[in-house]
Structures are given as C-alpha cells and as structure tokens.
Amino acid sequence: MFAPMDAWSTPRLVTVWCPDWPIAAACMSGAVAADEPAAVLRSGRVVARSAAAARAGVVAGQLRRQAQRCCPELTLVDHDPGRDARSFEPVVRSVAEMVPRLDLVEPGWLTFAARGPSRYFGGDTALAERLVGLVHELTGAPVGVGVADGRVTSAIAARRAVIDPVGARSGGVEVVEPGGSAGYLAPLPVTWLRELGDADAASVDVWVRLGLRTMGALAALPVAEVAARFGRAGELAHRLARGDDARPPVVADPVPDRRVEHTFGDPVVSVSPVVFVAKQLADRLIAELAAEGRVCARLLVTAETEHGERTERTWYRDAGFSAPAVVERVRWQLDAWIGQPGGISAGIIVVRLEPVELRAADGVQAGLWGGRSQADEDAVRAVARLSALCGAEAVRVPVWRGGRLPAERYGWVPAATADLDDPSARLAEAGAPWSGAITDPAPTVVPTEPLEVELLDRHGHRVSVGGRGELGAEPVVLAVGGARHTVTAWAGPWPVEQAWWDPRRARRIARLEVLTDDGVARLVGAEHRRWWVLGEYR
Amino acid sequence: MRTVVRGSLSEAADGDPGGVGAIIGATALDRSVVGTAATLVSHTDPDRVLPVVDPLAEVLPAGGLVRGQVIACLGPSAPVLALALLARASATGSWLAVVGVPWLGAEAAREVGVSLERTLAIDIDPRRHDAWAEALVAAADGVELLLAARDAGLPDRVLRRVRTRVRARGAVLVTLPAGAGAVGGGGRSGERTGDRTGEVDLVLTAHTDAWWGLGRGHGRVGGRRLRVEVAGRRMPRPVESSFELRGGALAT
Numbered sequence: 010m011f012a013p014m015d016a017w018s019t020p021r022l023v024t025v026w027c028p029d030w031p032i033a034a035a036c037m038s039g040a041v042a043a044d045e046p047a048a049v050l051r052s053g054r055v056v057a058r059s060a061a062a063a064r065a066g067v068v069a070g071q072l073r074r075q076a077q078r079c080c081p082e083l084t085l086v087d088h089d090p091g092r093d094a095r096s097f098e099p100v101v102r103s104v105a106e107m108v109p110r111l112d113l114v115e116p117g118w119l120t121f122a123a124r125g126p127s128r129y130f131g132g133d134t135a136l137a138e139r140l141v142g143l144v145h146e147l148t149g150a151p152v153g154v155g156v157a158d159g160r161v162t163s164a165i166a167a168r169r170a171v172i173d174p175v176g177a178r179s180g181g182v183e184v185v186e187p188g189g190s191a192g193y194l195a196p197l198p199v200t201w202l203r204e205l206g207d208a209d210a211a212s213v214d215v216w217v218r219l220g221l222r223t224m225g226a227l228a229a230l231p232v233a234e235v236a237a238r239f240g241r242a243g244e245l246a247h248r249l250a251r252g253d254d255a256r257p258p259v260v261a262d263p264v265p266d267r268r269v270e271h272t273f274g275d276p277v278v279s280v281s282p283v284v285f286v287a288k289q290l291a292d293r294l295i296a297e298l299a300a301e302g303r304v305c306a307r308l309l310v311t312a313e314t315e316h317g318e319r320t321e322r323t324w325y326r327d328a329g330f331s332a333p334a335v336v337e338r339v340r341w342q343l344d345a346w347i348g349q350p351g352g353i354s355a356g357i358i359v360v361r362l363e364p365v366e367l368r369a370a371d372g373v374q375a376g377l378w379g380g381r382s383q384a385d386e387d388a389v390r391a392v393a394r395l396s397a398l399c400g401a402e403a404v405r406v407p408v409w410r411g412g413r414l415p416a417e418r419y420g421w422v423p424a425a426t427a428d429l430d431d432p433s434a435r436l437a438e439a440g441a442p443w444s445g446a447i448t449d450p451a452p453t454v455v456p457t458e459p460l461e462v463e464l465l466d467r468h469g470h471r472v473s474v475g476g477r478g479e480l481g482a483e484p485v486v487l488a489v490g491g492a493r494h495t496v497t498a499w500a501g502p503w504p505v506e507q508a509w510w511d512p513r514r515a516r517r518i519a520r521l522e523v524l525t526d527d528g529v530a531r532l533v534g535a536e537h538r539r540w541w542v543l544g545e546y547r
Numbered sequence: 548m549r550t551v552v553r554g555s556l557s558e559a560a561d562g563d564p565g566g567v568g569a570i571i572g573a574t575a576l577d578r579s580v581v582g583t584a585a586t587l588v589s590h591t592d593p594d595r596v597l598p599v600v601d602p603l604a605e606v607l608p609a610g611g612l613v614r615g616q617v618i619a620c621l622g623p624s625a626p627v628l629a630l631a632l633l634a635r636a637s638a639t640g641s642w643l644a645v646v647g648v649p650w651l652g653a654e655a656a657r658e659v660g661v662s663l664e665r666t667l668a669i670d671i672d673p674r675r676h677d678a679w680a681e682a683l684v685a686a687a688d689g690v691e692l693l694l695a696a697r698d699a700g701l702p703d704r705v706l707r708r709v710r711t712r713v714r715a716r717g718a719v720l721v722t723l724p725a726g727a728g729a730v731g732g733g734g735r736s737g738e739r740t741g742d743r744t745g746e747v748d749l750v751l752t753a754h755t756d757a758w759w760g761l762g763r764g765h766g767r768v769g770g771r772r773l774r775v776e777v778a779g780r781r782m783p784r785p786v787e788s789s790f791e792l793r794g795g796a797l798a799t
Contacts, residue, residue, distance in 0.1 A: 384691065388642040388665065391689025395644075395669060398685050399678070403670040407653045407663045419653035424667050432664040450768065450795065451654035453626040483764070498761040500768075522768050528623055528755045530768050544652065546755075546768060547626045 019159040021123040026153050026167035029057035030117025033150030034096035035086045046080050051088035087411045094341040095348050099147050112325035137182040157185035161249045190252030195225030224250040268363040269294050276315045276356020280343045288426045290362050291335035304329025307366035315355040320346040333428030392424045401425045408435045413505045415455045415544040452544025460542040463488040474519040474535045478504040487525050494525030597636035602799045606777050606788045614717035618749045628753035629721050633692050634660030641691040647673040648696045658795035673698040673725040676705045683709045687718045697722040706746040752776040
C-alpha cells in the first residue's frame with residue numbers, strides 16, 4: 010500500500026520513555042522502596058504509581074482517597090519536579106554520549122533522531138536494546154524504547170513497549186518499520202491521542218461516540234470533513250492518526266542571530282540570579298518570535314562556569330515554549346547540574362538560550378491553566394509594577410518544597426520567574442502526608458530567623474532530650490524573649506533526622522508541641538541541646 | 548440566604564461608599580439602626596461585598612468584606628483570624644497580596660482555604676512606612692485582597708493615603724500588628740492604640756480560649772476555640788462570638 014505520508018517530513022525518531030518516572034525518581038532518592046506500593050500525588054491526584062500499587066488497582070488520575078481505598082497500605086509521596094529532573098540527569102548524560110543531539114521532553118522522556126546512531130550501533134533494534142540496558146542499569150526503573158517514523162508513532166511505540174508494568178517485563182523495545190507508521194497506528198484505539206496530550210479529551214470522546222474507535226477509522230475520514238467539524242485541533246489529530254507529525258519541524262537551519270545570551274561580570278554560584286537573567290532573555294526572545302508569528306519548539310539551553318564546565322540541554326515542547334515555560338526548563342536544568350554529585354567548581358559566567366526549531370504559531374498553544382480571568386490579568390500586571398517598585402527579589406509567590414519542619418515546607422520564589430498562569434507545578438503539594446511531618450494544623454507563624462527559647466523543668470533546669478528521643482524532665486516553663494509562660498500541655502518529642510546521607514547538612518531535631526498559659530501553642534525543636542521556635546499557632 | 552439591611556441615608560451623608568455603616572448584617576443588627584434602614588436587599592451584592600466563610604459572615608456587619616474597607620485584626624490569634632477572613636474571597640478568584648508579613652505560614656493559609664495559586668508576598672519592612680505604603684498602593688491597583696503588617700508607630704496620614712487608594716480601587720485591606728510574629732517578641736495583644744481612629748472601619752480582636760488535642764505529655768495540637776470581638780466605628784457596641792476551628796474549617 011502506498012504510504013500517504015511524505016518521508017521527508019517525518020523523521021525517524023527514537024523515544025526513550027520511563028513509565029511513572031516520578032515514582033522511579035522517588036525510589037532513587039530513597040523516599041520509597043522499590044517493591045512497596047507507592048504513589049506520587051500532584052494536586053490530590055495520582056500522577057505515578059509503583060508496580061506493586063498498580064497490581065492493587067491504583068491508576069493515574071485517581072484521587073488520593075480512591076487510591077487509598079484500592080490499597081490501604083499505599084505510601085504517598087509528593088510530586089517534586091526538581092527530584093524528577095535530578096534523577097533523570099544520569100540517563101541524559103549517558104544517552105548524550107551515544108548520540109550527537111537529543112531532546113528532553115520532560116524528565117523520564119527523551120527523543121533523538123534515529124538515523125546516525127542506528128547505523129552506528131547496528132540497526133534500530135540493536136540500538137534500542139542497548140538503550141534499555143543502559144537506562145535499566147542506571148536507574149533500575151522500567152523503560153520502553155520505541156523507534157518509528159514520526160514523533161507520535163515513536164512515542165506510542167515506546168509506551169507500548171512497556172504497556173504492562175504489572176507484568177514481569179522491566180522494559181522493552183518496539184520498532185516500527187520505516188513507512189509503517191500508519192499501518193502500526195491503524196488498529197490502536199484513538200484514545201492514545203488523549204493519552205499523549207495531542208488531542209483534547211472532549212474531541213476524543215466525541216470520536217469514540219461516533220464509532221471512530223481506532224486511529225485507522227479516524228485516518229480514513231476525509232481530512233476536509235474532520236477539519237470542518239473539529240477545526241484546527243481535529244486536523245492535527247487526523248494528521249497524527251495517519252502516522253504523520255502534527256507539526257512538521259521547520260527544515261531550515263536555526264537562525265544564528267536568534268541566540269540570546271548573558272555574560273556575568275562576576276561569576277554567580279547560585280541558581281536564582283541565573284534564572285532571573287534567563288527570565289529576561291526568555292521574555293525578549295519569545296516576544297520577538299511572537300511578533301513574527303513564530304514559536305520556539307526546540308530550545309538549546311547552555312550555561313558555563315569560569316572553569317569551562319558546561320551544561321547543554323535541548324528542550325522540546327510540541328506546542329512551543331512560553332517565556333515562563335522556558336524559565337522553568339532553565340531552573341530544572343541548573344538544579345540538576347548544580348545538584349549533581351560534585352556540583353560545579355566555579356561560578357557561572359554565561360547563560361545562553363538558542364532556538365533550534367521554530368515554527369509558525371498555530372494558535373494551539375493556550376496555557377495549561379485554561380484562560381486568565383480579569384483578576385488574573387490585573388494581578389500579573391500588579392506583579393510587574395511591584396517588581397519594578399520594590400525589586401524583583403521582594404515580590405514572591407509560594408512554592409511547595411515539602412519537608413518535615415514548618416519553615417521548609419513552603420518556600421517563596423520571585424514572582425517574576427514563576428509561571429503565574431500555571432501554578433500547578435509550583436504548588437503541587439497534594440496535601441499528602443510527608444512522612445514524619447507534623448500533621449494539621451500548620452502553624453500560622455513561622456519564624457523567618459532562628460528564635461531561641463528556654464524550656465525549663467520545675468527546678469529551673471533546661472529540659473534535655475535523650476539519645477533515644479525521650480524528654481529528660483517534664484517541661485514547666487517556656488521562656489520566650491524575656492517573657493516566662495507556664496506550660497499547660499505538651500506532647501512529643503518527635504525526632505526528625507534531616508539529610509542524614511549528607512554529613513555536612515545532616516541535622517537531628519526533636520520536635521515538641523507546647524501550650525502555655527498565654528493561650529499560644531508552639532512547635533519547638535531541640536537541636537544541639539538548645540530549643541528553638543519552629544512555629545507558633547497564633 | 549441572608550437578609551441585609553442597607554442604611555443608605557447615612558451612607559449618602561458622609562460619602563462612605565460601601566463603608567461599614569452602609570450595610571448592616573441582620574445578625575449584628577442593633578434595633579436603633581433598623582429605623583434608618585431605607586432599602587432591603589435579599590443578599591449581599593458581589594460587586595460591593597467580597598464573600599467570607601459562613602460563620603464569619605454572621606458576625607460581620609455586611610456579611611462579608613466590603614470593598615474599600617480597612618479591617619484591623621488584633622489580639623493573640625490575629626493571624627489565624629486574618630487568614631480565615633480572607634480565605635473565601637481568595638478561593639473564589641480574588642488575588643491576595645501579603646505585605647511585610649514574612650513570618651506568615653503559607654501552609655496555615657492554605658489550610659484555612661486561602662488559594663496559594665493567587666497569593667503573592669511583598670517582602671518589605673513595615674517600619675519603612677513610606678515604602679510600605681507605596682507597595683500597598685501599587686498592590687491595590689491589581690489585587691483585591693491586601694494583608695499587611697502594620698507598624699505600631701505608623702502615622703495616620705500614611706494609612707489614610709493607603710486607605711484612599713484601597714477605596715478608589717475597591718480592594719480590602721486587612722492589617723495585623725507588625726509584632727504579632729514570633730520574631731517581633733510576644734504577641735502584644737494590648738496594642739490597640741490608633742486602631743480606633745478614623746482610618747479603620749472594623750476592629751476584630753481574636754483570642755484562643757481553648758486548645759483541643761494536647762494533653763500533658765500526649766496528644767497533638769488539634770482544634771481550638773476562637774473568640775472574636777467585632778467593633779466598628781458605626782457599631783453601637785462590640786459584638787462577641789465564638790467559633791470552633793478544626794482542620795482549617797471554621798464553625799460556630
């Protein structure tokens with residue numbers, strides 16, 4: 010049969026995909042054990058689950074309650090995009106040694122052009138098997154590798170290679186013959202398009218109700234009718250179902266003058282100033298492109314230190330990057346780079362953004378957050394004004410960090426560098442119990458600087474905490490900055506060990522809840538035989 | 548559905564659009580006010596009153612936060628009251644700017660219902676009065692809810708300037724004493740000077756009368772009984788109410 014696609018416009022791609030990557034990352038960081046039933050939650054819903062949890066019936070998209078009903082002994086972990094990025098970094102590095110250029114879609118998902126590497130390693134299958142072995146060795150996580158013409162077919166092949174994480178397979182390979190994409194997709198359910206985020210759920214539901222259950226059925230419709238009925242998005246889905254890419258890449262070489270960079274006069278050792286500069290660069294770049302009616306779909310982000318160390322990553326976003334999305338990628342990349350073992354040995358002197366693939370803006374790039382309300386528009390403008398007035402560092406938005414101490418659980422990042430339209434990643438807390446964290450209620454007052462207090466027993470001696478986390482004496486008086494309050498109730502101590510794997514950052518704190526006769530309850534902590542206020546319930 | 552009596556005569560008289568005297572909630576109604584009431588509306592007007600959680604609606608004269616209002620929260624439990632006061636409006640789409648209150652617990656805010664997606668904080672020292680006021684004025688231009696730490700020595704003229712803008716923009720300003728946080732020393736609950744002056748519409752004083760869940764050596768901090776006294780420039784006498792706060796939910 011004649012393939013209805015043009016071989017020029019659909020490059021042959023390799024997709025490496027790790028299912029439930031957030032769980033794999035949590036395993037690698039030690040937050041959960043590999044064989045226990047565990048799930049990662051974002052905004053109260055399961056985004057990833059372990060094989061044991063999958064066997065118990067936990068699926069992505071479930072509410073926390075439903076997941077716990079399926080599996081009462083389920084361990085819940087909060088989603089942490091930074092952890093996902095850091096854990097994936099070794100995979101990116103190793104694959105980057107095999108292939109000249111790769112694109113990161115998100116942590117746990119990367120693609121690259123098959124042509125050169127495949128020839129070098131002795132064919133698509135040999136290359137794919139080599140990748141499976143490599144990733145499995147580095148992460149211990151299940152992985153699927155798909156090789157096919159076209160981005161979407163390749164992505165689906167990678168997913169089908171690990172379609173059944175419940176089974177014994179730890180990963181696999183699926184290779185679709187050149188020119189075989191349409192035939193490969195034809196029997197597959199049309200719901201794959203929803204799965205990959207390439208078609209909206211409502212359209213897919215309509216197709217299923219109309220009896221268009223397979224990709225083949227959708228592809229068989231005349232394109233003009235699909236476009237007339239479902240608009241631009243329907244036309245894109247139709248292309249995908251035919252095994253073609255929705256948005257063929259612009260074949261022209263990247264325009265060199267599009268590159269934007271900043272050189273720091275003084276080397277910078279922390280992430281946040283670099284992210285700030287990247288924000289300015291991204292604003293300028295994306296605005297310039299938008300003025301020409303173009304979006305950047307593939308972006309090369311580079312940073313270098315004074316000693317010549319360098320990080321270089323290509324990020325891919327099918328619908329094109331917004332400026333906040335660029336900034337987020339830069340933050341992920343720098344976090345992973347600086348947070349790697351050994352870190353960097355000198356300050357960062359240059360950061361560079363270089364669009365590698367541009368395409369016409371097709372209007373299908375609305376923010377994930379749905380539209381903005383008038384209040385949102387006003388607030389975004391107010392943020393800009395306030396940042397100019399008070400300094401960009403002074404205007405902040407909360408980010409969920411997670412942790413066991415009140416001061417750690419939420420942080421504040423400059424609003425100018427946050428994606429105000431899509432706060433879900435930054436606030437993906439999900440209300441999941443962080444193991445060992447103090448549960449509700451949270452203190453209304455969290456000291457911004459250490460506040461030392463005295464906790465005394467009835468003889469006026471400081472109350473101590475023993476090696477096994479027991480109180481030396483009953484607390485009777487709490488002295489806060491000159492005021493002495495009588496302790497009327499208390500509970501604890503609950504020990505918490507922080508960062509025990511890192512001797513430089515390791516902390517051991519015993520927490521105690523104390524209520525005094527002034528009607529204020531406090532969370533206090535003992536560290537190095539001194540007591541500190543960790544939070545106040547005011 | 549609640550009934551609200553609008554005293555439009557006094558409102559017109561001294562140009563206090565949406566001021567506390569304008570709308571008097573039935574529950575907190577004094578008989579003497581009924582006589583001046585000119586119109587009856589069946590529910591609160593969303594363009595003029597931002598919603599608060601139900602138990603607090605019962606004690607606020609307008610059943611909500613009247614746009615343009617300045618509300619001072621005082622007392623040892625002012626922080627939790629301020630958050631509870633702003634929670635419903637924040638959850639229903641208004642943005643909240645927290646000015647000069649770096650010690651405020653974000654998690655506690657979320658727990659009582661504040662939407663952190665629409666919360667921003669401005670790090671500014673409340674003792675720098677002019678910079679503080681400038682930040683509030685700028686924030687009021689785009690943000691409907693303002694929560695600010697107010698320095699005890701803040702001159703009235705500075706607050707007046709902020710208030711003018713808050714009114715012009717239809718925002719709501721809730722203040723906390725700057726010293727309410729742990730770092731500022733103990734809660735100076737007696738700090739009331741200046742808050743009865745003309746620049747504040749309502750004064751809400753909050754105390755925690757009882758804590759549940761914590762024993763002598765056992766338990767966990769659980770819920771609390773919150774006592775709130777509401778006083779206003781045009782309220783004939785303060786109204787006191789008691790609430791239970793458990794797991795972030797306020798109930799009478």
